[in-house]
Amino acid sequence: MSDVLQAGRSRAYPLPRREVAKALLAGRGEALVVAGLGATNWDISAVGDRADNFPLWGAMGGAAMLGLGLALAQPGRRVLVLTGDGDLLMGLGSLATIATQRPDNLALVAIDNESYAETGMQATATAGVVDLPGIARAAGFATVDSAVDEAGLARVLPLVHGGAGPVFIAIKVRLESLPLVMPPKDGAYLKDRFRLALLGPGAVAA
């Protein structure tokens, strides 16, 4: 048995992820929302599927960079990316890429259950010594904070929505099995409805 990863310790964490998603999205205002594949996709869909959400069904490692492209394209809109620790760990270099661009309208929120929950609850590196906010801070994110409980969540919510970007917030959430709440699967449909909502009727004719 390995002692480098504390698999399962997150089962005791106080924050339930669906409540965290609800709290994060309650204050979204005009923000555009991207969710990484798997649980964060189901989380934002449980709060309510809508056209200005872009939930990923794949593209692991890509949620943060998709958020950067969107943030650069829409400098007047806040862009929130909610994604998991596994997705972020696959694309750690993108934290350097994003920090270099300094998008002041982009907020990345790591919903960190320290596990690959979709594939059997295997521990990720954040169940060991890896400190995602520390990596983001060292990369050069303008605002970095983390939350492990209700008080921490209350502290970081205003940073997610209004902190100087790029913002990186890590929220430790409880490892739990939840009902899957799925948005539409078709990527072209998700893209077209998002563009229609954001850009208007000309957006689909290319």
Place this chain on the structure above:
Amino acid sequence: MNGEAPNTADWQDALYDLLRQNGVTQFAYVPDAGHARLIDRSLADNGAHSVPLTTEEEGVALLAGADLGGARAVLLMQSSGVGNCVNLLSLMKGGRFPLLTIVSMRGDFGEGNPWQYPMGQAVEPVLAAMGVICLRIERPEEVLPTAGAALTMAFQSGQAVAVLLTQKLLGAKKF
């Protein structure tokens, strides 16, 4: 062979201007000598975002995000970077996102570094397998017409297109 084709900067400047005239505002790249001029131009351009990547697959996701936001982006990379992009190309196919990438080739005509051949020779079959159309350029006078065609294919027709700058165009490296 000294490896460098003449007047490379001329068509690179014209290519940059063509991309900008067609509304491209995000230039994402892992550098290669064949893209040096485009990268320098994007860094000097206040109207464009010059986005150095740590790995090429970041650029694929960036392109999708740009399109969601109504912007046009291009991914500049060496042939070796194509291999790094493969799974993220699923995003472009599944979402029918436009993809425009300009790939400077290694491991083809006259290559002097054997380590470049496996990925260089795999570029076209790998891209084809992922639904990306490849347009090869071998002569300087083909650059602008081919790039213009690729812009139309990507941004008017929503296709995934790779423009391959071959070593016949760029000159082969001896190492």
